[in-house]
Amino acid sequence: MMRRSLLVLGIAAAISTQAQADITIAMAGPVTGPVAQYGDMQFTGAEMAIERINAAGGVNGEMLKGVKYDDACDPKQAVAVANQIVNDGVQYVVGHLCSSATQPASDIYAEEGVMMITAASTSPTITEQGYELVFRTIGLDSLQGPVAGRYIANTIQPKHMAIIHDKQQYGEGIATGVRETVKEAGIDVVLFEGITAGDKDFSALISKLKKENVDFVYYGGYHPELGLLLRQSRELGFDAPFMGPEGVGNPDISKIAGQASEGLYVTLPPAFENDPKNADLVEAFKAKQQDPSGPFVMPAYTAVELIADGIKGADSTDPEDVAEYLKANSFDTPIGKVEYDEKGDLKDFSFVVYNWHADGTKSEAAQ
Amino acid sequence: MEEILYFLQQVINGLTIGSTYALIAIGYTMVYGIIGMINFAHGEIYMIGTYVTFIVISALGMLGIANPFFLMGAALLVAVLVSCAYGFAVERVAYRPVRGSKRLIALISAIGMSIFLQNYMRLAQGSRDMAISSLIPGGWEFGIESFAVNLSYMQVIIFGVTLGCMLLLSTFISRSRLGRACRACSQDAGMARLLGINTDMIISMTFVIGAALAAVAGLLLGMYYGVVNPYIGFLAGLKAFTAAVLGGIGSIPGAMLGGLLLGVAEALTGGYLSTEYKDVVAFGLLILILLFRPSGILGKPEVEKI
Numbered sequence: 022m023m024r025r026s027l028l029v030l031g032i033a034a035a036i037s038t039q040a041q042a043d044i045t046i047a048m049a050g051p052v053t054g055p056v057a058q059y060g061d062m063q064f065t066g067a068e069m070a071i072e073r074i075n076a077a078g079g080v081n082g083e084m085l086k087g088v089k090y091d092d093a094c095d096p097k098q099a100v101a102v103a104n105q106i107v108n109d110g111v112q113y114v115v116g117h118l119c120s121s122a123t124q125p126a127s128d129i130y131a132e133e134g135v136m137m138i139t140a141a142s143t144s145p146t147i148t149e150q151g152y153e154l155v156f157r158t159i160g161l162d163s164l165q166g167p168v169a170g171r172y173i174a175n176t177i178q179p180k181h182m183a184i185i186h187d188k189q190q191y192g193e194g195i196a197t198g199v200r201e202t203v204k205e206a207g208i209d210v211v212l213f214e215g216i217t218a219g220d221k222d223f224s225a226l227i228s229k230l231k232k233e234n235v236d237f238v239y240y241g242g243y244h245p246e247l248g249l250l251l252r253q254s255r256e257l258g259f260d261a262p263f264m265g266p267e268g269v270g271n272p273d274i275s276k277i278a279g280q281a282s283e284g285l286y287v288t289l290p291p292a293f294e295n296d297p298k299n300a301d302l303v304e305a306f307k308a309k310q311q312d313p314s315g316p317f318v319m320p321a322y323t324a325v326e327l328i329a330d331g332i333k334g335a336d337s338t339d340p341e342d343v344a345e346y347l348k349a350n351s352f353d354t355p356i357g358k359v360e361y362d363e364k365g366d367l368k369d370f371s372f373v374v375y376n377w378h379a380d381g382t383k384s385e386a387a388q
Numbered sequence: 389m390e391e392i393l394y395f396l397q398q399v400i401n402g403l404t405i406g407s408t409y410a411l412i413a414i415g416y417t418m419v420y421g422i423i424g425m426i427n428f429a430h431g432e433i434y435m436i437g438t439y440v441t442f443i444v445i446s447a448l449g450m451l452g453i454a455n456p457f458f459l460m461g462a463a464l465l466v467a468v469l470v471s472c473a474y475g476f477a478v479e480r481v482a483y484r485p486v487r488g489s490k491r492l493i494a495l496i497s498a499i500g501m502s503i504f505l506q507n508y509m510r511l512a513q514g515s516r517d518m519a520i521s522s523l524i525p526g527g528w529e530f531g532i533e534s535f536a537v538n539l540s541y542m543q544v545i546i547f548g549v550t551l552g553c554m555l556l557l558s559t560f561i562s563r564s565r566l567g568r569a570c571r572a573c574s575q576d577a578g579m580a581r582l583l584g585i586n587t588d589m590i591i592s593m594t595f596v597i598g599a600a601l602a603a604v605a606g607l608l609l610g611m612y613y614g615v616v617n618p619y620i621g622f623l624a625g626l627k628a629f630t631a632a633v634l635g636g637i638g639s640i641p642g643a644m645l646g647g648l649l650l651g652v653a654e655a656l657t658g659g660y661l662s663t664e665y666k667d668v669v670a671f672g673l674l675i676l677i678l679l680f681r682p683s684g685i686l687g688k689p690e691v692e693k694i
Contacts, residue, residue, distance in 0.1 A: 214662050215662075
């Protein structure tokens with residue numbers, strides 16, 4: 022009897038959630054693959070937002086439902102995932118994560134009238150295609166590169182600098198931005214070279230860095246390659262400091278590089294979790310034993326919140342109305358005040374230079 | 389002087405990476421030599437060998453054992469055993485049932501096996517990079533003020549172990565009874581069977597030996613680079629396959645030569661041109677050699693059997 026009533030309850034619950042889950046938000050990003058931990062950050066943030074919005078009564082009485090889609094940070098798979106999202110009838114996407122995956126997916130969303138807010142893709146070209154429904158809750162490489170470049174030029178002032186990138190949209194884009202900024206400041210870039218993502222042996226490159234007397238290295242790319250690069254550098258007796266963008270800043274780099282990751286410079290979005298305004302939200306993450314400090318957690322949270330606010334404000338679930346509303350208004354969010362320009366980029370977003378430590382923590386770098 | 393030292397350093401870098409290409413290439417070349425098919429799942433066996441190494445070293449490390457040579461020996465033993473089991477099973481499951489059919493079918497079966505193993509490891513171990521710290525850090529340094537050549541202990545171990553494995557294998561193939569049976573199978577499997585050689589057993593053995601060498605490569609490279617993920621088998625397999633073709637597929641000394649040549653070519657390109665052109669030069673070299681010597685550097689031209 023007990024079991025039967027439980028079963029009935031379960032069915033009832035299933036039916037009721039289904040009936041209420043009227044607005045589906047696709048969370049697209051890498052669930053698998055070498056950069057899956059960034060996907061986790063994004064999912065953690067987005068899921069928390071969905072949960073809190075639903076707890077507060079949902080959006081215009083309708084509940085939000087998050088569904089994960091795995092693009093493995095692969096451009097080909099991102100296209101397949103985007104098509105699947107369209108076929109599933111989803112109108113709102115939080116994602117994708119890697120710029121090279123976001124770019125091809127955005128073409129499909131634009132064609133099918135799906136709204137996309139990326140919490141992590143920083144490549145400027147994504148919002149330069151003139152799509153009306155593309156937004157982001159993170160800054161651009163064209164902002165991040167100069168921040169890193171200025172820090173190098175003003176604080177580090179290397180004599181022979183090298184810039185290395187992974188030949189991908191994100192890595193090469195940001196590396197080019199850094200090169201332009203430091204060149205303007207008169208820093209000598211002796212080497213600007215690409216490596217292949219997934220490669221394991223960088224000894225030839227490191228020997229070359231040693232020979233050129235390089236005293237500072239900027240790396241545009243993700244942590245698996247930089248981790249190896251750092252580790253092999255120290256083993257081969259090359260001791261110059263390294264710097265990287267937010268794609269290298271997560272505890273896994275310390276796992277890969279160990280002691281060699283100590284003192285690595287990283288540009289990251291500001292630590293939103295330390296903002297007193299977000300104390301309540303940070304508590305909620307901690308209560309679920311989740312880490313709010315990943316660079317994409319708060320931006321992903323904000324992305325969901327913006328979709329909800331947009332639907333409420335526009336009083337319509339049509340992505341075009343929502344997009345119009347988002348561009349016309351400003352919002353107070355966990356990542357600060359959000360205002361959009363015509364392209365769907367944030368009007369104001371800052372990156373901060375941090376020092377990474379071998380135990381996986383970070384501290385603000387000395388100016 | 390600085391230029392000479394720099395050149396030397398790049399050659400050392402190239403020989404190290406080339407040694408491991410050679411170890412993996414042996415697996416391709418032996419299987420091809422005997423049954424004339426390409427075992428595309430071979431790179432995955434190498435990946436599995438690396439994972440087993442990591443698991444053994446971490447487990448023993450947790451028990452408080454820190455002697456690097458003991459750790460290495462234990463990891464070698466377990467990795468070779470596990471990889472051999474995989475090599476044996478892969479042949480039984482994916483290749484033996486289709487051995488009599490067309491080549492294309494065997495090829496597709498091999499690629500399927502490779503995808504299966506990769507995803508199976510991904511599910512079992514997760515897709516993130518796993519790392520261990522260096523077991524044998526340090527090395528020798530020599531040179532002048534402006535440039536010092538760095539030769540790490542691990543590089544010496546890699547080169548030494550590879551050379552040792554090659555010598556052992558060559559002796560085995562040329563001197564032992566089983567080795568002779570191998571050569572007989574490679575010349576004419578049908579005839580060998582008529583003469584009372586258990587060809588099924590010889591083919592199984594070929595896969596097992598190839599897997600054992602892949603496990604050795606997995607151990608050495610795992611300890612050298614210190615990271616593993618389920619995708620490393622693909623690129624390593626591709627490079628090793630190139631090395632095997634370069635040296636002459638089917639020829640064991642050819643695989644060794646091809647691997648070293650490929651490694652040194654990559655390092656020198658990275659050192660003097662640009663790392664971006666590393667693969668261009670490596671594969672360009674392959675095309676050139678195949679144009680002028682279609683059977684590879686040490687390969688014998690195929691004689692049409694009547």
